[in-house]
Structures are given as structure tokens and as C-alpha cells.
Amino acid sequence: MRKKKALTKDRLIWMYAQMVRIREFEERVKRTFVEHPGVIRGHTHLGDGAEATIVGALATRAMNDPAMPSYRCHGYPLVLGTSPRKIMAEIYGRKDGLCGGFGGSMHLADPEHHFPGTSGIIGQAIAHATGAALTAQVKDTGQVVHCFFGDGSTKQGAFYESLNLAAVWRLPIVYILENNHYQAYTHISLEDANCIAGDPLSQKAQAFSMPGVTVDGTDPLKVYAAVRTAAERARSGKGPSLIEAKFYRLSAHGNAITVPPVPTQFPEHEAVEVYGRKAEYAAAKKKDPIPRFRAALIRKGVLRIADAKRIESEAQAEMEDAVQFALASPHPTPAEAVKYVYA
Amino acid sequence: MRKKKALTKDRLIWMYAQMVRIREFEERVKRTFVEHPGVIRGHTHLGDGAEATIVGALATRAMNDPAMPSYRCHGYPLVLGTSPRKIMAEIYGRKDGLCGGFGGSMHLADPEHHFPGTSGIIGQAIAHATGAALTAQVKDTGQVVHCFFGDGSTKQGAFYESLNLAAVWRLPIVYILENNHYQAYTHISLEDANCIAGDPLSQKAQAFSMPGVTVDGTDPLKVYAAVRTAAERARSGKGPSLIEAKFYRLSAHGNAITVPPVPTQFPEHEAVEVYGRKAEYAAAKKKDPIPRFRAALIRKGVLRIADAKRIESEAQAEMEDAVQFALASPHPTPAEAVKYVYA
Amino acid sequence: MAREMMYGEAIGAAMTEEMQRDSGVVLYGQNLAMTERDPMLRKFGKKRVRIAPISETAEMGVAVGAAITGLRPIVELWMSEFMLVAFDQLINEAPRLRYMSGGQVKVPLVFKAGYGFAAGWAGQHSNCIYHTMMGIPGLKIALPSTAADAKGLMAAAIRDDNPVVYLHHYMLTLDKGAVPEDEYVIPFGVADVKREGSDVTIVATGWMVKKSLAAAEVLSQQGINAEVIDPRTLAPLDIKTIINSVHKTGGLVLVDQATRHASAAAIIAAEIAEHGSKALKAPIKLVTALDTSIPFSEPLENYVLPNEEKIVSAVKSVVSRQAATV
């Protein structure tokens, strides 16, 4: 096996910056519910807590590898290069949104930045990502697809069917199982047989004789290492792998589901709100990937405090600008609604 | 663990007789295509080769345990006590058929004999069987459901979803994976990732941290032992198991699919017809479970040759009678077709 | 005795009452009964009230298998579109098993789901897909428009020996109405005249009943007296009440939140075209969603969905053509 190049200092700093950008973006989405009530409609899901997994995985990208997550999808395109302005405007349902206001928070798509689209229906996008890997294989592009989905989604048939098919066809794809311990309001111990038995969810890979590993999803370097190995395997024609990244979602599943005219708002995390387990949530907060990665980089001398602060304030400014841009963007013209039905 | 009672001599002979009955029945279904062309319409699937698995599993039944297989379903109700006359008449589409001619070969149902029904859609009946196990658990009947399905069916999402749910709810069910090496015309090595890797399909159980074992499905005693352990586990509230029984389907998948007025007929086995692998088929024939079990029982002094012959000629007479009965049965009255839509 | 109740509450009341009445009724679904404090769990225990994994195929298939072996499951599916991942169980299993068995088994179950959530849920969560379930012999479909109907139809759904899809409208969840406190069962296949009128007939379901009643108020101020009918169940479908009304009014406007070719309105129009066309003094008019998926942004969403104004103008055009015929 060829020796793996270590991540450069610049790359590590880039990774930290991306994590911060995601966090700052999501924070502003969340704040919008308070500061601009009514501006965000429907159901919006945040990626705070997932930053290390998202960035650790995407840091391994090469050859324009596509990223295909679920409806909890704000973070990925931010890393791929999509303008936060467009993402925020989409979440606000504005004309300048990434999808012109047609898709919203759950349905971001930016094919130009190798983000082909998402689905709001559990598990189904795992098959789509597998299809993107088919394209890569047939067209011999050298790409590896990064497919992200939740722990809950592994209870959907689409997950198993896709993994078997990808293994049989040896498709170039890495399946990244984001185990954030919850599917919506349900703790994983209430619905997953592996979890109940005390086994890792990566064990599901054995149903397809596929490599399956579990990593600490709060550590971007651990995620990086695992995904990199899997991506190399995939790129060399050896087929898919399953990587379970364990972390904790830091906000509630999504904004509370309300019926108009009751305004939408963001509740407390389910650990507290539903299960009354404050200690569990407090412990998770302590493992927040961002301060931990920051501290580690500073400890290793990769990052100086001043640089960290600059990164943070730049991200804040960038995301604040995204909010202002989105607020200023007009709504789409009603009659345009009949566009885009057919190609 | 309490000591397992050995099978009595009578029970072993009963097992042999059931295997012979299934074989004789299926032989007559197959012959009908030649001897009475046009009498069987649609798609008919035979269980020859599966006898050891069917009988070995069902010999463990207790407390009116239900059996729920796929559309390849003639053998099971024969063992449960359904009259072969009624089954044959159903396959011929007659009024005296088990389902009055409404269901046909793929949709036998005999709830009185604990055979609640089948589905022709791959994988879906695995969920139904899981539901029957829910009934047993909620009503506290002590029953264990015997759920049978093919190797191909493990490629359907319903399989995985059902096993996880059954594990989480600890339902009293035994999942019996009939690995007959083919799904229709496709050899398992073309579609199953475990098989391609040289691993047993019972490994899929690990996706649910569930016991999974592979047994020789041509030996009814091996199947019996494995299913018995699993059934005891299920009956004692410990939840489901997966048992892979490996055997070989001895006839083609089903009658050739023809468009009227081209008559239906039975082709050669796919190993020969599709893949040209005559040796494979010949080897499977040598492992035919019936002569092997016969020889074993005779060797052990359980069965005398004379008794074996009596069993065989009785089964032949019984199944010949079923054919005559079914041929003589009238077709249902057309206007009855609108019955049974609603309860 | 009736009590003011929200539509959502009324559904829960019927479920609770029926579960009290019949110990064979079980309830499960995703994200319900998560903790011991859950009121249904406390009332009916862990055997009868369960949380399920995100596995609609298993959830719905388990219900089918449980139903044919003696339980009466209610599956909470939340949004009707989620059933699509398991549609075989709805279309090709639950309604077929009795028939294929020659009447030997019955399949008493309720698939409960909300629909039509026109509140920014975008392209995959807020469409109307009930037409996919129509014309499936063996399957019944209820879609209540008021709190009282919500209760009475749920009770009937649970008692029915056939598979029933019970579709509640998300936009009506908080709407209040008088609901009978005692046992209240609304027979399937009986349309309800929500407003009597003499000039024109409006047929609508779910949220569109509310919109149609609002439109009828506007129209009455303009001297047009519209009758508003809610079929309440799409299968069985009570065409007779609609034909009787059309015989009285001579005009028919069909309002449906679905797209045109996915609407129950089109099915009703076909029935009237075949069996009631003599009574019509003007052609039928359909008011449906435009032919798009539901867009996210509010102005787009509003544009594609039927509303009061669209109903008013459709009714007026029908009434004016009726007048031209006389």
C-alpha cells in the first residue's frame, strides 16, 4: 500500500475554517427563527455537531468527487464551494436562492459544485448516490461518491439494497453513516438492533461482506483517515465501504412542526425536551468537535490563536452577509411556479 | 439449557413420508403441463429439492405455529394438513380449490391449518410473517412463526427492515432463508455480495446482531436441529434468528412464461438451459434430499424398505387422487368473481 | 353530548375509545410513545402501543400480517408520501389478500397519515396522492374535513374489517368543531352536505371543504347560493348524493387540492359525465392544483394551489353558463 501523505498545515487550517463556517451558518439559520419569525417555512434541519464528519470526509475529495447527503444538507455545499448567500436565500425561499426558491432547506442542489441534489425521503438518496457512482464507473471519471445518511436511515430498505448492489457492481462510493444517536425524536436504542445489542452499526457492512468501520465522528482527522482509506479502495476499483461516524447532533432534529398561522420555532434538543436527559446533552456539548479541533490544532502548533480568531470572525462576517443578502432578496414571481416541471 | 428430546422413530418416518408427499405432489403438478396442457395457467413454482428444509423446519412446530412462505408454496400446507385435493384444484383454477380458484398456485391460503397466506411479490411476505409474530406476541399465544423465503428475496428491503423490527421487538419468529442458489434465472453469484465474497448468507444476521447459522438444507435433521434451537429461543422471548438452509432447486424456476395462445410448459433447469452447466445440475441431483434421507433411515434401522415403499406408493396414490379430483372439479361460476372483495 | 375539540384531538379521541373497546386494536409508528410518560402507552401498555423504526415496508407489512392473524393494527405513518416507499403493501398486499384467499382471511387495519401540508414543506412532503389509492378494490379511503368527521370516520376505520387509509389534513389539525362525546361512527360511503344551496353544487374534500365553504359565503353575498358536499370517503364514493344535488342545482364545480389528473375530482367528474350529465345545465368545472410539484417558496405555493378566489371565479363561470342555457 502506498504511503499516505500527511495533511499539510494549510489543509488542517482549511478544515478548521470549514467546520467553523458550517457552524456559523447553522447558527444563523437557527437564529432566523427568533430574529425573523416566519421567514423560514416548512422543516429545516441543522448540521451542528456533524462538522467534523462532514469536513473530515470531504477533505479526502479528489477529481471532483460528488457529495450526496440527506435533507440535512446545508453543510456539504458550503464546503464544496457553494455561496452561503445562495444557500441562505434558498432556505428563506427567495428568488436568488440556490434553487430559485423551488426546493428550500431540504432540497439544496448545486450540480456545478458536484452536489447533484438531495431527497427528503429517508434512505432514498442512498440509492441516488449509488447511481452517481454508476455514472462515475460507466464514464470512467475516476470519481468516488461520498454518500452521507443518518443512523435512522439504515432502517430503510433502500440502504441495504443499495449497499448490496454497490458491492456486486463494485461501484466507487463511500457510505458514511452519520450516527448522531437520534432519528428525529427517537433515540437509536429504541430502534436499532445492533445498538440494542451493544454492537456498532458498521457491523451492517457484514451483510454485504464489505469493509465496515466505526470512527469517532467528532474528530475530523479520524474521519479523514477512515474515509481516505475507503475512497482509495473505491477509486482503485475495489468497491464500496461503510464508515460509521459517531457524533451527536447538537440542535433539535429540526424546527418544531407547526400548523399555520402558528409560527415555526426551534425547540430544545430531544435529549432534554423528550427524554429529560440533561446530562446526556451536557456531555455531548463537551465533545463539541469545533472547540476540540481548535484546541488540538493550537496544541500541535498548527494554528495560532490569532488565526483561529480571524477564521472565526471571517466566518461570522461571511454568514452574516449571507443572512442580509437573503433577507434582501425578493421572493420569486408566482407565475414562475409552472417552470421547471419538464426538461 | 434443557436437554433436547430426540426425534422418535415414528416422527422420523413421518418426516420421510412428508418429504415424499411433497415430491409426489410437485411431480404431478409438473406432469400436468404435459399431460393436461392448458389446465395450469399463469406462473407455477415447485418445491422439489426443498423438501428436507420444509419438513425439517416444520417438524419443530408446536402450539399451532403458523408457516408463512413465499409464492413457492405448495409444500408447506401439505405438511400442515391441507388436503392435496384442494391444493391441486386451486392450482387448476377450480371451484373446489383451496381459495375457490381466486388465488392459484402463488396464493395458497389455509388459515384453519395455520397457513395464513402468501404473496407473489418478493420479500413482502417476510413482513407479513413478522406481523403474524406480532399477533402471537400481543395475544400471548406461545406460537412461533416459521417464515420461509428465498436467497433472492434477501436482496429486497423488506427482508432487512423486517429482521430489524423483529429483533427490536423481540418477536417470536424464525427466518428460514432457503438458499437454492438461484433467483429465477439468475445464479446467486451474480447478485449477492456475501456469496461473491465466499461468505455465507447467514452473515446478514449480523446487521441485526441476531443469531445466524447456515445448515445443509438437504438434510432434514440438520434443519430440524437448527430451527428447533431458534424456535426455542423465540418461544422463550429472546427474539428471532436467521437460518440459511442451503439446497438446490431441482426443477426450473417455474413454467416458461408464455403469451396466450402459446401453451405453458416446464423448461429444463436454468443451470442447463441458461448457463449450460450440466455438471452442476447433475451434482445437485446426486444430493437429492429424498433418496439420501431414505438411505440414512434405512441404514439406521429406522425405516424398513417395505415401509418406505408403502409410504411412496401411498403418496403416489394420494397425489394421483388429487389430480383426478382437481380435474373433475368444475370451474367457478363467472359472476362469483365480484365476491370476496370486501369483508 | 358534543364537546368543542380540535380536529387532531378528535382523531386521538376516536383511537383511544376504540382501543378501550377492543383489545385487538394495536397502535405503532415512528416517533411515538418514546417514553413511559406517553399517555397512550400508559393507557394501553407496551404490547399494544409501540415505537417503530423508520421502516415503512416492515411497518405496513407487519400490519397486514397481524391483521390476517387476528389483530387490528393502526399504523401511524405521519405523512402520506412516506407510504410510497412501501406502496406494494398498500396497493398490492393489504387489499388483495382477502380476495386471493377466496374470502378466507380479512385484513382489518388502518394506515393513518396526514397530507396536503401547504406550509413550506416543498416537493416531497405536501402533495396529494390519494388518487393512487382509488380504484384499488378492497381498499377504503377516508379523508375527514371536520373535527366531528375526524372522530366518526376514525372509529369506522378501526371497526372496518377491510384495510382503510385514513388521511387527515395537516392544515386542519388545529381547527375546532363540535364533536359527539359518546360513541360516534360515521358509515363509509355517505357524503355529507356541508352547506345547503340551490344554485350550484361544489364538491370538495379535506382542506378544500373549508375553502369551498368560505367561497360559498362570498358567493352568497353576490346572490349565488352554493351547496357544498364532502364525500368524506373516496372509496366507497357516494356519487348518488352528488347527482341528487346536481339535479337540484344544475351546476357542478369540483375542488381538489391534487393536480388535475391526480384528483378525486376527475373521478367524480367521470361518474357524473356518465350517470348525471342530463342534470347539468353547464359543463362541469374542476378547480385543482396546477400541474407542478409543490414549490417551497410561499408565493409559488400559493400560486399553484386552489384557493377561495379560484373557487369563486369557477363557480361564477359555471353559474353564468347555466343561466345561458335556461
Place this chain on the structure above:
Amino acid sequence: MAREMMYGEAIGAAMTEEMQRDSGVVLYGQNLAMTERDPMLRKFGKKRVRIAPISETAEMGVAVGAAITGLRPIVELWMSEFMLVAFDQLINEAPRLRYMSGGQVKVPLVFKAGYGFAAGWAGQHSNCIYHTMMGIPGLKIALPSTAADAKGLMAAAIRDDNPVVYLHHYMLTLDKGAVPEDEYVIPFGVADVKREGSDVTIVATGWMVKKSLAAAEVLSQQGINAEVIDPRTLAPLDIKTIINSVHKTGGLVLVDQATRHASAAAIIAAEIAEHGSKALKAPIKLVTALDTSIPFSEPLENYVLPNEEKIVSAVKSVVSRQAATV
């Protein structure tokens, strides 16, 4: 140049030609290309022609993902009902992704499946479920009734930049007809007049076109000259050709192998009721399957399905009512 070809062959011919034309077209499905001898495999190689496991959700979902990233997949699904286990991909993914992306992606794919196999396949394999796919904006549906149409519509389906469900009728597989040998593409949304006539209009699809043409022959011997129209695609649906015909004939019989409320016939009836009722001299009549699942036994199956006699008698009743109007 045309050549006599079977309906089934014509489909294969179109697929082969289109795969030759465009290297982005790939084909996969269960139980195909099992060995190296497979002709499609030999022509197009292992990358473009593949066998798939029994995993409709993955098969169809993979097609969606491949389509949005640049391939044009054809998925062989064999029987339309098998799609039900993966219906979300058909109804809620393939047709929605373009719209939700604000027009950024396109989803060029073909879901190919047979249907209506009235040959003893019983309750789960021989129903008609195309109505479930109607009214789904973004989705197109083709269902050819002749060998030539089979070729021309398949070519169009593969070239279309949108998801297309291509439904071929099993009972027509061996039927022969003249098929253009060169490139032959039939535009979607253009109905075909299969038989010209002046007295009454019959609209039918698939196998029912054949039955309707046979009925028209019988009727012509009785002095009734029926026009037979095949819409060929249900989405888009060419209503104009039907309305024009009705303007000529004054009478309309809609024949559909599906049950009444699951029929395309009902949708067409609704369109005519709204937009063409003036031309009608008698009420529309629907000839559909009876409201049952398809029973196994032959006499039962025959009883529930539409046939020549039922069509003839429906046409006669319409024609006699037309006459009464004049």
C-alpha cells in the same frame, strides 16, 4: 422501409438503436444478461448492460442518481406492479428532482415494465396501475398498442430528458405489425386514430385498442362506423384529438383494462366533461374492468375484464342514445 416485426421485438430494436446512437444509455434489470452470450451484453459490453439484484428500490433509485449525473438509464422492471415496492422513486423522486432544484438537473431515464398479463397471473401480477402515475408533474407515461408504436415510443422515451414510464402490454408481445426500419421516433402527446369512423368515438390503450378494433369490425357489420383512438401516452395526454373526434361523431366510449376509478378512461371522461361536453349527443360510457383484483381462474378473469362484447354493447347503447337526441 418497414419490416414485419413482433411488438416485443420492436421494443428491443428501439433499445438497440438508441444504445448505438448514444453511449450514455445504459440498461439493467433482473434476470437479464446472465451470460456472456447475451446479445445486448455482446453489443454494448459489461459497463452498459448489467444484471441487477431483486432490489427495485436500489435499481430505480440508482437510475435516478445516474440520470442526474449524466447517464440515460433504462431499467427493465418486467412487471409494472414490481415497481410498487419502490414507488417513492417513481412518484416522489424521479419527477420531483428537477423541479426542486429549480431546473438545475434533468432526469432522463426509462422505467420499462409490462402490464395487464391476463393469463392466469392472478391478483398481484396482472392489474393495471398506470393511473397511479398520472397527474404526477414531471413524469411521462407511454403505453404502445402496436409494434410500430412500441418502437417509436421507446425511441422517444430514451431520448426524452424526463423520467418516462414505458409500459408494454404483455398480451401484445407476439403481435406482428409493420415497423419502420430506420430511425423512428413518435412524439409524446400525440394520439393516433387507429381506425377512422363517423358514428361514435372509442378511446382505448394497450390491449384494449386491439379489442376495440375488433369490436369496431363487428359494429361496422351492424352499420355502426366507429372511430378508434389510442392516446399512446397518458402523460402528456392528447385530449384535443379526442375532442375533435367527438365533434365529428357525437358519442364517446372509453375502454380501459383498469378498474373504473383506476382508469385513464375516467381522467379522459373528466376532460371531455369539462372541455368537450357540448359535442356529446349522449352521455359518455366507460367500459372498464369490474371492481375486483384480477382472479386466477380463467372464467373469473374473463368475467371481470372488458372484452369485445362489452365494448360492442356499450357502443350500441351510446349510439342509440345519440340517435334519440337528434
